[in-house]
Amino acid sequence: MLDLAVEAHQLIKKFPARPGTGDKPLESGSASGPKKKRWQFWKKEPKAMFTAVNGVDIQIQRGEIFGLLGPNGAGKSTTIRMLCTLLEPTSGTARVNGYDIVKQANDVRRSLGTVLAGERSIYWKLTGRENLEYFAALYHIPAAVAKKRVDELIERMELKDRANELVEKYSTGMRQRIAIAKALLARPPILLLDEPTLGLDPQAARNLRELIAQLKQEGHTILLTTHYMEEADQLSDRIGIIDTGKVIALDTPAGLKRRIEQKEVIKLEVTGWHDELGDKLRSINGIENLMTRRQGEADLWEVNMQAHNSRTAIPRIVEHISGNGTRLVNMNIVKPSLEDVFIHLTGKALRD
Amino acid sequence: MRSEMNVRSLAVPGFFADVQALWAVVRREWTIFVRYPSWIIAMFIWPVIFPMGYILTARALSGIDGSGLTTFQNTTGLNEYVGYIAVGTMVWMWQNIVLWAVGYSLRNEQMRGTLESNWLSPTWRFAYLLGSSIPQMVSMFMLMLVSGLEYAFLFKVDFDGSLWLTLLVILAAIPSVYGLGFAFASVVITMKEANAFVFLVRGVVMIFCGITYPLAILPGWMQTVSQWLPQTYIIHAMRTAALSTEGFSAIAFDLKMLLLFGAFWLAVGYLLFSMMERRARQTGAIGQY
Numbered sequence: 001m002l003d004l005a006v007e008a009h010q011l012i013k014k015f016p017a018r019p020g021t022g023d024k025p026l027e028s029g030s031a032s033g034p035k036k037k038r039w040q041f042w043k044k045e046p047k048a049m050f051t052a053v054n055g056v057d058i059q060i061q062r063g064e065i066f067g068l069l070g071p072n073g074a075g076k077s078t079t080i081r082m083l084c085t086l087l088e089p090t091s092g093t094a095r096v097n098g099y100d101i102v103k104q105a106n107d108v109r110r111s112l113g114t115v116l117a118g119e120r121s122i123y124w125k126l127t128g129r130e131n132l133e134y135f136a137a138l139y140h141i142p143a144a145v146a147k148k149r150v151d152e153l154i155e156r157m158e159l160k161d162r163a164n165e166l167v168e169k170y171s172t173g174m175r176q177r178i179a180i181a182k183a184l185l186a187r188p189p190i191l192l193l194d195e196p197t198l199g200l201d202p203q204a205a206r207n208l209r210e211l212i213a214q215l216k217q218e219g220h221t222i223l224l225t226t227h228y229m230e231e232a233d234q235l236s237d238r239i240g241i242i243d244t245g246k247v248i249a250l251d252t253p254a255g256l257k258r259r260i261e262q263k264e265v266i267k268l269e270v271t272g273w274h275d276e277l278g279d280k281l282r283s284i285n286g287i288e289n290l291m292t293r294r295q296g297e298a299d300l301w302e303v304n305m306q307a308h309n310s311r312t313a314i315p316r317i318v319e320h321i322s323g324n325g326t327r328l329v330n331m332n333i334v335k336p337s338l339e340d341v342f343i344h345l346t347g348k349a350l351r352d
Numbered sequence: 353m354r355s356e357m358n359v360r361s362l363a364v365p366g367f368f369a370d371v372q373a374l375w376a377v378v379r380r381e382w383t384i385f386v387r388y389p390s391w392i393i394a395m396f397i398w399p400v401i402f403p404m405g406y407i408l409t410a411r412a413l414s415g416i417d418g419s420g421l422t423t424f425q426n427t428t429g430l431n432e433y434v435g436y437i438a439v440g441t442m443v444w445m446w447q448n449i450v451l452w453a454v455g456y457s458l459r460n461e462q463m464r465g466t467l468e469s470n471w472l473s474p475t476w477r478f479a480y481l482l483g484s485s486i487p488q489m490v491s492m493f494m495l496m497l498v499s500g501l502e503y504a505f506l507f508k509v510d511f512d513g514s515l516w517l518t519l520l521v522i523l524a525a526i527p528s529v530y531g532l533g534f535a536f537a538s539v540v541i542t543m544k545e546a547n548a549f550v551f552l553v554r555g556v557v558m559i560f561c562g563i564t565y566p567l568a569i570l571p572g573w574m575q576t577v578s579q580w581l582p583q584t585y586i587i588h589a590m591r592t593a594a595l596s597t598e599g600f601s602a603i604a605f606d607l608k609m610l611l612l613f614g615a616f617w618l619a620v621g622y623l624l625f626s627m628m629e630r631r632a633r634q635t636g637a638i639g640q641y
Binding site: 122123124125126141146 | 360361362363364365366369370372375376380383384387465466469470472473474475636
């Protein structure tokens with residue numbers, strides 16, 4: 001049991017469906033179904049339930065970086081929130097650092113360093129140092145130890161010159177570094193990083209990825225959720241892809257890519273795109289998972305599709321695109337990336 | 353296994369660690385409070401402005417020469433109507449500020465996004481509510497002191513009573529005033545919004561507890577209701593302690609009632625907090641804003 005840092009077995013979380021939010025009520029709260037009688041008007045209707053997480057199984061080895069990928073609403077945040085004890089599962093069990101997330105919630109919290117909500121998780125009216133000293137006390141670090149640890153982390157996060165300024169004067173990247181330092185304060189064995197590079201400029205994101213790799217070298221187990229495929233590919237030892245509340249694939253990045261290595265990815269850039277064109281391209285034999293994305297404000301569209309044999313498909317693609325105001329600007333045939341695996345498995349792009 | 357060798361937690365859990373965490377919440381709350389300069393207005397100007405409307409109305413009704421004050425003196429046994437109104441409105445302001453400040457303390461954290469990051473730590477969760485109330489108690493005590501001085505020097509109010517007895521009344525009132533605040537804080541997290549409840553409670557206190565008039569002028573049923581509100585005993589005891597020379601025996605019953613109400617409201621506050629915490633774990637309410 002202790003060889004696993006995180007172990008979840010058949011985790012299920014259901015919420016009452018909220019009207020007008022897009023929650024799809026998958027089932028009713030009553031097995032017998034609602035039988036409304038007039039004289040029962042004072043009785044509550046059984047609540048329609050929305051299943052956010054539907055039987056998630058995860059096992060994370062100690063010292064591993066585990067990436068959890070999924071589009072918005074797939075259930076990854078709910079899974080993370082259950083693992084860090086903010087939410088209780090409807091059913092199923094999970095252990096973090098060997099502790100049960102329901103029965104030993106405080107031991108779980110003591111074992112975790114968590115970055116949720118990034119820059120919003122710290123106090124903007126306190127300085128960076130005050131924030132870290134405050135959270136050190138909450139994580140039960142003795143005052144004398146906390147002082148040294150805060151200095152050490154400020155140094156490590158390269159915030160020494162700004163540590164005594166209010167956080168409201170920091171850049172997003174600096175706030176994110178304080179949020180990460182907060183997670184590292186008690187030197188917890190397991191780190192749970194929810195979208196740690198979201199909103200960071202490329203340089204800050206690169207620095208953070210280097211830091212995450214260093215933390216792994218120091219022996220931390222890291223559960224990482226991200227929208228950035230390259231980030232997950234670069235950092236993760238294994239990746240779990242979650243969609244509609246279920247883990248639909250779990251493997252190393254290379255193992256996941258092998259699943260579609262017999263396919264090729266055709267990337268086009270076109271102007272004058274229209275939806276009927278998409279239908280025409282999808283009808284070509286051997287073409288699947290066509291995705292379009294408009295690039296900026298200009299009338300330039302990126303069109304990605306997977307093909308079993310690009311040589312036979314390309315002439316027909318070119319034939320369809322030429323004319324009717326549509327113009328092919330660029331075309332590449334590339335090896336499948338992790339994003340293509342994701343599209344292949346879920347039928348949608350990660351940022352849908 | 354390398355991780356177990358290299359990653360050794362720095363946390364030392366235990367009772368003193370929780371006390372240290374509570375103190376950290378107090379320091380955090382105080383630091384943030386003084387960094388918003390509007391507290392100076394709340395401290396020095398609001399306590400004088402708020403009762404002025406009532407005081408001037410009283411002066412108008414009693415006549416500029418105070419000839420109409422005899423009835424007031426006969427009913428209350430006090431000459432000092434400015435002090436009488438100032439004490440009543442002070443208690444009302446205290447409860448009102450506690451409902452907003454303590455009642456919305458967790459909600460404000462929730463909207464800021466920091467409630468979850470506090471909740472993720474292994475600290476005793478009631479410490480967040482308790483810790484954010486202590487600086488509020490200190491600032492409220494300073495507000496009472498400042499407004500007492502302002503009334504003594506600007507309006508020549510004679511506070512003939514005992515400072516120590518007044519302090520004793522404030523201490524005895526704390527559990528019921530803050531217990532109600534704790535209960536509110538938990539309701540607000542669940543309902544996300546409780547302005548209507550705050551307006552209702554402060555309206556009830558304003559009418560039933562006699563902040564500007566003696567309860568004797570109320571109809572019988574209203575006097576019965578007022579006996580079930582701790583603010584009635586706070587106002588009576590504080591007026592007696594601050595404005596009269598009647599001594600401890602005159603406030604002994606009020607103090608006893610305040611301690612009883614305090615035990616009740618603290619228990620209700622803690623119970624509602626525990627229920628809210630449990631419910632939040634099931635619904636995810638802590639992270640919703």
